[in-house]
Amino acid sequence: MRTYNIHKPDAALLDAIRHKIDNLNKPKGSLGRLEDLAMQICLIQQTLTPKLNNPCHLLFGGDHGIEHEKVSVSPREITWQQMLNFAKGGGGVNMFCRQHGFKLYLVDVGVDYDLSNCHEIYNRKIAPGTANFIDGPAMSEEQYRQALDVGAEFVDKCHADGCNIVCVGEMGIANTSPSSVWMSLLGDIPLDECIGAGAGLDNAGIRHKSDVLNRAVNRFISETGGKADTNTVIRYFGGFEMVSAVGAMLRAAELGLIVLVDGFIMTACALAAVRLYPEAKEYMIFGHVGDENGHRRLLDLLGAQPLLNLGLRLGEGTGALCAYPIVESAVRMINEMNNFDNAHITKYF
Numbered sequence: 001m002r003t004y005n006i007h008k009p010d011a012a013l014l015d016a017i018r019h020k021i022d023n024l025n026k027p028k029g030s031l032g033r034l035e036d037l038a039m040q041i042c043l044i045q046q047t048l049t050p051k052l053n054n055p056c057h058l059l060f061g062g063d064h065g066i067e068h069e070k071v072s073v074s075p076r077e078i079t080w081q082q083m084l085n086f087a088k089g090g091g092g093v094n095m096f097c098r099q100h101g102f103k104l105y106l107v108d109v110g111v112d113y114d115l116s117n118c119h120e121i122y123n124r125k126i127a128p129g130t131a132n133f134i135d136g137p138a139m140s141e142e143q144y145r146q147a148l149d150v151g152a153e154f155v156d157k158c159h160a161d162g163c164n165i166v167c168v169g170e171m172g173i174a175n176t177s178p179s180s181v182w183m184s185l186l187g188d189i190p191l192d193e194c195i196g197a198g199a200g201l202d203n204a205g206i207r208h209k210s211d212v213l214n215r216a217v218n219r220f221i222s223e224t225g226g227k228a229d230t231n232t233v234i235r236y237f238g239g240f241e242m243v244s245a246v247g248a249m250l251r252a253a254e255l256g257l258i259v260l261v262d263g264f265i266m267t268a269c270a271l272a273a274v275r276l277y278p279e280a281k282e283y284m285i286f287g288h289v290g291d292e293n294g295h296r297r298l299l300d301l302l303g304a305q306p307l308l309n310l311g312l313r314l315g316e317g318t319g320a321l322c323a324y325p326i327v328e329s330a331v332r333m334i335n336e337m338n339n340f341d342n343a344h345i346t347k348y349f
């Protein structure tokens with residue numbers, strides 16, 4: 001399996017960035033979180049004049065064996081139907097990509113339907129859905145490697161487009177289930193605190209989802225003696241689209257791109273990426289906290305402060321895309337605002 005060469009950005013510029021921000025014509029600290037964002041972006045880009053170039057959105061699609069256990073309110077057909085809908089420009093993700101000028105890459109890594117005639121969708125299908133993790137691992141080691149590599153491949157495409165900020169999103173009916181299991185096992189949090197309604201289960205549905213996931217996790221723990229490493233947990237429960245998202249986040253961090261993180265599912269992928277390479281977190285901006293049970297706790301676990309709180313629970317990358325204008329504002333602040341000297345304002349502190 002490839003390794004990723006991910007470093008914490010060099011902190012040598014920290015004082016110069018702080019000085020520039022504090023010298024802008026405003027009371028010290030008065031642009032709040034925008035100042036922290038600008039700081040993070042300057043460090044990632046190693047400059048006092050950061051830029052956001054050619055933003056790209058990567059959307060990976062895949063189906064899940066665990067869907068057969070009725071852990072989602074929706075059937076798996078929705079995955080391919082939505083992928084085709086995205087290809088026609090009709091999804092939530094499409095309108096926000098259009099709004100903010102993101103180039104959208106749609107990638108089939110494991111949808112249980114032949115999408116190869118659709119030229120707007122890249123065909124990187126590893127298998128038509130993962131295996132059901134109630135019985136054994138969702139994917140083989142080889143499939144795990146492949147899924148990570150697809151993620152990296154598409155970040156390389158974005159990079160070749162001149163992009164320096166990527167959003168990552170997903171489409172995969174039932175994928176809140178593996179996300180909850182990752183959160184529980186990688187975050188050491190009781191499983192039921194990680195489980196929510198997903199795309200709209202009622203209380204009885206959530207109880208059933210919890211029964212299924214508890215059975216699968218208990219079986220896994222007795223099989224592995226509770227000693228499984230991070231890669232094994234990710235591979236055993238993950239979806240192809242989720243593992244590709246992990247690979248994309250890691251490659252983006254390796255290349256020094258900003259990663260804009262979406263909702264519950266993508267935050268679970270961020271956790272997986274950070275468990276593998278802790279420095280990857282320095283490159284991540286967390287777009288929002290959504291309404292899926294567990295999302296807030298997952299963000300807290302990562303020490304992440306989400307930018308928005310809009311009650312979203314769609315996925316696809318929509319929450320990350322909605323946060324993009326805030327990121328733009330932070331970059332404008334540090335590039336365009338006058339400082340006390342050139343605005344001829346008396347510096348009083």
Ligand SMILES: Cc1cc2ncn([C@H]3O[C@H](COP(=O)(O)O)[C@@H](O)[C@H]3O)c2cc1C
Nearest residue numbers: 072074171172173174175176198199314315
């Ligand atoms: C029409 C529709 C569009 C979606 N777009 C994203 N999701 C979201 O819901 C799914 C996860 O929820 P669960 O684990 O409960 O299935 C994922 O596909 C996620 O992207 C959708 C779900 C539906 C039904």
Ligand SMILES: O=C(O)c1cccnc1
Nearest residue numbers: 198263264265313314315
């Ligand atoms: O926050 C998310 O990513 C999410 C929540 C519920 C359903 N689909 C996605």
